[in-house]
Amino acid sequence: MPYRAEKPGQRPSADELRARIPGWGADLDPKDRPAVPKERFDPAASGAHWDFPERQPEKWPRERSIEHQTLPPVFGTSAPPKGLSGALRKLAYRKYSEGRAAHWLILIAADRVDAVESHLRSFATLRPDNPITETGVLSEFSNKGLSSRTGSKRADVNHQWLDPVIVAGPWLLAGGAAVAILRTLTNRRR
Amino acid sequence: MVYRGPYKVRVEEKDMPAIEHPNDAIVKVQRAAICGSDLHLYHGMMPGTRVGMTFGHEFIGVVEQVGPSVQNLKPGDRVMVPFNVYCGSCYFCARGLYSNCHNVNPNATAVGGIYGYSHTCGGYDGGQAEFVRVPFADVGPSIIPDGIDDDDALLMTDxxxxxxxxxxxxxxxxxxxxxxxxxxxxxxxxxxxxxxxxxxxxxxxxxxxxxxxxxxxxxxxxxxxxxxxxxxxxxxxxxxxxxxxxxxxxxxxxxxxxxxxxxxxxxxxxxxxxxxxxxxxxxxxxxxxxxxxxxxxxxxxxxxxxxxxxxxxxxxxxxNQCPVKRQWPRLFEHIRNGYLKPSDIITHRIPLEHIAEGYHIFSAKLDNCIKPVIVPNAG
Known part of the structure; x- marks a missing residue:
């Protein structure tokens, strides 16, 4: 019990642990641990052969945190901002630092707008979004969807029903709104 | 693969990644893994996860092409790539904090660069693909050493x-x-x-x-x-x-x-x-x-x-995010000594074409899934 000075409980000896666990104690000495000490000044260790890297060409005005003094020399070019979501992203980067909740909440909102814009855009292509294939939900039938969730206590089954709501909910709401608008317009014409 | 919005991914033809910086390499991916943290992207939790991004920060492959300043790698080399994108020369890299590099992520100062992990982590496409751009090829990737098999090397990347x-x-x-x-x-x-x-x-x-x-x-x-x-x-x-x-x-x-x-x-x-x-x-x-x-x-x-x-x-x-490459020399020793066999946790191998199913299986914890590995060109 922790109410007295000695550490409570019994522990197996080092020899017992060494016999049972492969490699037990191999890194007992912190000197053998590569993350110790946390900071180790050794600029030559990384293999870099530059003091400051050459700059990658900036092919469009690259959005950046206002906590950066300047644009870092290398960056990803995966998905340039576009559309309404892009405007929101540029606003978040231009106006708010990483320390502001508004910065992140606008970026999260932009992600949702991006998803809607991209879904709508896909309907104008030969490959529209397909929620059945893109969610991989058919693997429920091929990979033990039911038996994986039954027979033992899983803490996540109490909220998994929310997942389809998150995926399909906005579309159902949008569809319902479209039907309501159409009905209203039809009734007015009558 | 590309992200299509929360809970949705699909395989698409994208442009071949290009050398954008003199120290870039292009790597042809042999194996990639889905990480538990990829699920945060998949579920739409990470700000800056844009539709069209390719995920994947755990991968190994073969060097396809190198930029003009690359000295340590050449086409044909088999490499393991740490999930960190890092320059090796900034204030933080000089102190071994490779995961906190200041020269690779315009979008945030609080985090370094990570392959395929949203624009908040730099906006780099990841390795759940046939090819991937690998910046700072003289710093991050290592040639897979003799005696380390591909699956073990893959799991060492994160x-x-x-x-x-x-x-x-x-x-x-x-x-x-x-x-x-x-x-x-x-x-x-x-x-x-x-x-x-x-x-x-x-x-x-x-x-x-x-x-x-x-x-x-x-x-x-x-x-x-x-x-x-x-x-x-x-x-x-x-x-x-x-x-x-x-x-x-x-x-x-x-x-x-x-x-x-x-x-x-x-x-x-x-x-x-x-x-x-x-x-x-x-x-x-x-x-x-x-x-x-x-x-x-x-x-x-x-x-x-x-x-x-x-x-x-x-x-x-x-x-902290792990500075991966700092760990490798000691981990190689532990693997060679038989103390660690990382590939023992792999449960699923999924062709890239079926990646949507792979994400769902891993996300919903179906079929006793612990670690799914993605195999491009599996057909």
Missing amino acids: ALATGYFGAQLGDIVEGDTVAVFGAGPVGLFAAKSAWLMGAGRVIVIDHLEYRLEKARSFAHAETVNFAEHDDVVVHMKKTTDYLGADVAIDAVGAEADGNFLQHVTGAKLKLQGGSPVALNWAIDSVRKGGTISVMGAYGPIFSAVKFGDAVNKGLTLRM
């Missing part, structure tokens, strides 16, 4: 290195009781690594029985299924003679289960940077004066963490 790093941040001393929250890949490797550092007891906590079975067989750990206890903190106190664990490792992160309100507000409604259930349990389960190592990934928004308890208990909280 999961094993991160678990091993997490155990180190616990500052374990001989005889310590180490509680590991989460029996996913990082938790399993952290538990296994805790023994290397001299732990006297290792206890792994999860709610998925098949993963706890793996923790017993693979990591020689005691296990606790928190779904079978009304209050897992009280159970942890009882099992440590009411002292608490000396060290606790959070290997769960943003989508922790165990508290409906925390999970829904964090993981579903995105009103927090993540559901900090595991971190709060770690704070409450560790002894006063103990150490907590946080390896679980969280988003940049605030989370409802019990800092009052952490202060009052005098805890040491340690955390």
Whole structure:
């Protein structure tokens, strides 16, 4: 019990642990641990052969945190901002630092707008979004969807029903709104 | 693969990645893995996850092309690529903090660059693809050494290195009781690594029985299924003679289960940077004066963490994204000595064409899935 000075409980000896666990104690000495000490000044260790890297060409005005003094020399070019979501992203980067909740909440909102814009855009292509294939939900039938969730206590089954709501909910709401608008317009014409 | 919005991915033809900087390489991917933290992207939790991005920060492959300033690699080299994108020369890299590089991420100063991990981590496409751009080819990637097989090399690019790093941040001393929250890949490797550092007891906590079975067989750990206890903190106190664990490792992160309100507000409604259930349990389960190592990934928004308890208990909280390449020389030794066999945790191999199913299986924890590996060109 922790109410007295000695550490409570019994522990197996080092020899017992060494016999049972492969490699037990191999890194007992912190000197053998590569993350110790946390900071180790050794600029030559990384293999870099530059003091400051050459700059990658900036092919469009690259959005950046206002906590950066300047644009870092290398960056990803995966998905340039576009559309309404892009405007929101540029606003978040231009106006708010990483320390502001508004910065992140606008970026999260932009992600949702991006998803809607991209879904709508896909309907104008030969490959529209397909929620059945893109969610991989058919693997429920091929990979033990039911038996994986039954027979033992899983803490996540109490909220998994929310997942389809998150995926399909906005579309159902949008569809319902479209039907309501159409009905209203039809009734007015009558 | 490309992201199409929350819970949706598909395979698309994209432009071949190009050399954009003189020290870039293009790598033809041989194997990639889906990481538990990829699920945060997949579920739309990470700000700056744009439609059209390719995920994947765990991959190995063959060098296809190199930029004009690359000295250490040539086409045809088989390489393992750490998940960190880093320059090797900034203030932080010069001190070994490769995961905190300041020269690779315009979008945020609080995090370095990570392949395929949203624009908040630099906007780089990832390796769940046929080809990937690898910046700073003279710094990040390493040629896969003789005696290290491809699956082991793949798991060293993140999961094993991160678990091993997490155990180190616990500052374990001989005889310590180490509680590991989460029996996913990082938790399993952290538990296994805790023994290397001299732990006297290792206890792994999860709610998925098949993963706890793996923790017993693979990591020689005691296990606790928190779904079978009304209050897992009280159970942890009882099992440590009411002292608490000396060290606790959070290997769960943003989508922790165990508290409906925390999970829904964090993981579903995105009103927090993540559901900090595991971190709060770690704070409450560790002894006063103990150490907590946080390896679980969280988003940049605030989370409802019990800092009052952490202060009052005098805890040491340690955390970082793993500087992967720093861990490799010692991990190579442990693998060669037979202490670690990382590929033992791989449960699924999925052709790239079926990646949507792979994400669903991993996300919904179907079919006893622990670690899915993606194989491009599998057909």
